[in-house]
Amino acid sequence: MRKPLTLRVLSSLDSKGWLALGIFLALALILVPVLNLAVPEDSAFHMSAYAITLIGKIMCYALVAVAMDLIWGYGGILSLGHGLFFALGGYAFGMYLMRQAGSDAGALPAFMIFLDWKELPWFWLGSDSFVWVILLVVVVPALVAFVFGYFAFRSRIKGVYFSIITQALTYAAMLLFFRNETGFGGNNGFTDFRLVLEHSITSPQTRLVLFGLTAIMLAATLVFSRWLVTSKFGRVLTAIRDSESRMMFIGYNPLWYKLFIWVVSAVLCGIAGALYVPQVGIINPSEMSPANSIEIAIWVAVGGRATLIGPVIGAFVVNLAKSWFTVSFPEYWLFFLGLLFIVVTLMLPQGLVGLWKKLMLKKGVAA
Amino acid sequence: MNALNTTAEALLDDRPSGSDGADQMGHLVTGELDLSHGVALYLDDITVSFDGFRALNKLNLTIDAGELRCIIGPNGAGKTTMMDVITGKTRPDSGSAFFGQTMDLTRLTEPEIAHAGIGRKFQKPTIFENHSVFENLELAMKTDKRVWKSLLAWLAADERDRIAETLRLIRLDKEADRPAGLLSHGQKQWLEIGMLLMQEPKLLLLDEPVAGMTDDETMRTAELFVSLAGKHSLVVVEHDMAFIEKLGGKVTVLHEGSVLAEGNLATVQNDPRVIEVYLGR
Numbered sequence: 001m002r003k004p005l006t007l008r009v010l011s012s013l014d015s016k017g018w019l020a021l022g023i024f025l026a027l028a029l030i031l032v033p034v035l036n037l038a039v040p041e042d043s044a045f046h047m048s049a050y051a052i053t054l055i056g057k058i059m060c061y062a063l064v065a066v067a068m069d070l071i072w073g074y075g076g077i078l079s080l081g082h083g084l085f086f087a088l089g090g091y092a093f094g095m096y097l098m099r100q101a102g103s104d105a106g107a108l109p110a111f112m113i114f115l116d117w118k119e120l121p122w123f124w125l126g127s128d129s130f131v132w133v134i135l136l137v138v139v140v141p142a143l144v145a146f147v148f149g150y151f152a153f154r155s156r157i158k159g160v161y162f163s164i165i166t167q168a169l170t171y172a173a174m175l176l177f178f179r180n181e182t183g184f185g186g187n188n189g190f191t192d193f194r195l196v197l198e199h200s201i202t203s204p205q206t207r208l209v210l211f212g213l214t215a216i217m218l219a220a221t222l223v224f225s226r227w228l229v230t231s232k233f234g235r236v237l238t239a240i241r242d243s244e245s246r247m248m249f250i251g252y253n254p255l256w257y258k259l260f261i262w263v264v265s266a267v268l269c270g271i272a273g274a275l276y277v278p279q280v281g282i283i284n285p286s287e288m289s290p291a292n293s294i295e296i297a298i299w300v301a302v303g304g305r306a307t308l309i310g311p312v313i314g315a316f317v318v319n320l321a322k323s324w325f326t327v328s329f330p331e332y333w334l335f336f337l338g339l340l341f342i343v344v345t346l347m348l349p350q351g352l353v354g355l356w357k358k359l360m361l362k363k364g365v366a367a
Numbered sequence: 368m369n370a371l372n373t374t375a376e377a378l379l380d381d382r383p384s385g386s387d388g389a390d391q392m393g394h395l396v397t398g399e400l401d402l403s404h405g406v407a408l409y410l411d412d413i414t415v416s417f418d419g420f421r422a423l424n425k426l427n428l429t430i431d432a433g434e435l436r437c438i439i440g441p442n443g444a445g446k447t448t449m450m451d452v453i454t455g456k457t458r459p460d461s462g463s464a465f466f467g468q469t470m471d472l473t474r475l476t477e478p479e480i481a482h483a484g485i486g487r488k489f490q491k492p493t494i495f496e497n498h499s500v501f502e503n504l505e506l507a508m509k510t511d512k513r514v515w516k517s518l519l520a521w522l523a524a525d526e527r528d529r530i531a532e533t534l535r536l537i538r539l540d541k542e543a544d545r546p547a548g549l550l551s552h553g554q555k556q557w558l559e560i561g562m563l564l565m566q567e568p569k570l571l572l573l574d575e576p577v578a579g580m581t582d583d584e585t586m587r588t589a590e591l592f593v594s595l596a597g598k599h600s601l602v603v604v605e606h607d608m609a610f611i612e613k614l615g616g617k618v619t620v621l622h623e624g625s626v627l628a629e630g631n632l633a634t635v636q637n638d639p640r641v642i643e644v645y646l647g648r
Binding site: 005232235242252257 | 454456476477478481482486487489493495496497498502505506507512513514517518519520521562566
């Protein structure tokens with residue numbers, strides 16, 4: 001008997017995994033709104049708008065980290081340009097927000113008026129439609145990833161060469177987006193959003209809805225990714241990672257396997273970017289800077305590659321440390337980040353999850 | 368996720384559908400495998416040079432359908448390069464290579480050649496160390512190997528039976544769930560032979576299959592290969608003369624990229640040219 005696909009997806013997580021996911025969603029969808037709206041502001045248990053935005057933002061990063069884990073941890077392909085796909089998703093959704101921010105329907109975004117443009121460039125057509133923009137959020141990163149990945153993987157570009165090319169790709173895109181003529185607001189990018197789907201973007205309710213959507217998306221991505229890596233596809237992918245030429249002699253064509261996971265990863269980044277922009281309120285070309293993409297790899301390395309949950313932990317640990325450091329000792333943050341990367345690479349090749357497993361094993365032996 | 372699905376499907380449409388890739392790759396393969404004239408593999412005047420060094424020099428070799436052929440020769444004789452040419456890893460500078468009557472191996476990619484029915488076992492055991500023994504066999508099993516099928520793949524009962532049967536044959540049924548990396552060297556060799564069998568190839572290329580095996584394991588391997596001949600064609604590269612004697616088939620001696628001698632083991636061993644090559648002048 002073939003097991004139906006829905007059942008297979010459900011059984012890709014064990015009961016403990018589902019329990020953890022359920023607790024996470026209950027916290028995000030019930031406890032956080034209660035602490036924010038129902039608990040009075042002077043109470044110690046009140047959750048501030050700042051905290052919600054911060055955690056919402058980090059959940060977007062965690063989503064990117066899971067996407068990175070699929071391609072790096074399971075596919076063995078280190079991308080140092082994933083910030084590009086994140087930014088593309090963010091810009092796509094930002095277009096919609098800019099149209100909603102205009103003084104009346106059909107008005108040009110403020111930066112275009114400032115540049116004395118008379119009409120929308122062709123690629124802005126349809127950007128006032130929420131559905132069209134959601135489509136763009138998925139399709140644009142997918143298309144860019146597909147075209148780039150097809151030629152890179154077909155030419156059998158691997159390892160550090162691939163990483164360097166992805167780095168160059170995001171850098172080139174950043175330079176392109178810095179130009180006013182490109183039509184995406186130049187170095188200021190998009191900001192001063194007012195409405196999303198006719199609701200005020202700064203109202204507590206909108207903020208909580210965005211927060212909840214991000215939590216749901218993160219949970220759904222974890223389930224989807226777990227199913228993906230436990231399917232035969234996942235086993236083929238890790239086998240290609242470990243010995244690509246052997247897989248070719250068995251009859252698998254690595255090109256399509258790599259391209260598939262590459263495009264999936266890019267789309268997840270695009271969705272994360274689209275959720276990030278309305279919560280943070282700004283998107284500009286610095287999101288495509290090479291340093292940002294390298295940081296994504298650090299989250300994954302810190303949490304533990306090829307574990308899925310590790311990158312989520314890594315994204316939270318590094319970013320919470322970052323928001324504390326940049327307030328308390330702003331000048332030392334980059335030193336700390338560099339140190340963290342060196343320590344993890346040298347002492348914790350399996351990241352925090354690997355450390356945890358090792359400790360549990362030791363405890364088990366001692367007991 | 369729908370947009371994604373269509374992208375993936377578009378990706379996959381490049382390769383034909385159905386469970387038997389070889390038959391349906393008509394636009395890529397110049398016809399189906401045709402063994403009707405009794406020839407499985409036909410290499411004609413193959414030359415391969417690396418930076419002026421001729422690894423293969425006008426090599427001619429014909430393997431009959433169902434034949435078990437042993438290939439011997441000193442280091443650097445071109446044995447591995449010959450296998451690289453047959454499996455599509457290396458393109459010859461000149462000459463032609465046909466699988467059956469119609470399939471031009473010099474025009475196909477590695478996965479296409481694998482689908483067409485040529486399986487290869489490497490000199491150094493290359494198994495997937497992080498995957499379990501069972502999963503190694505599952506990955507090798509003859510089936511539709513495109514992305515979409517792998518995403519939805521679910522082992523049917525008869526496929527599980529086939530894997531179990533192969534596990535018993537290679538005597539690894541007790542190790543099925545262990546990571547393959549933990550096996551002994553001899554067991555890894557057997558696992559790789561098992562993976563080769565799961566592919567159901569018509570032609571098996573075996574590069575030093577008994578290296579690192581005990582005498583007992585070596586003899587069992589010989590018995591297995593002899594039982595496979597007839598239904599499959601086998602090309603075995605080996606140095607172990609006791610093993611070759613046990614296999615019993617025709618022996619080809621390669622030297623400096625071309626065939627030096629051919630015949631049964633006793634004839635070849637008494638050939639003065641072969642003795643000279645092996646013992647030095």
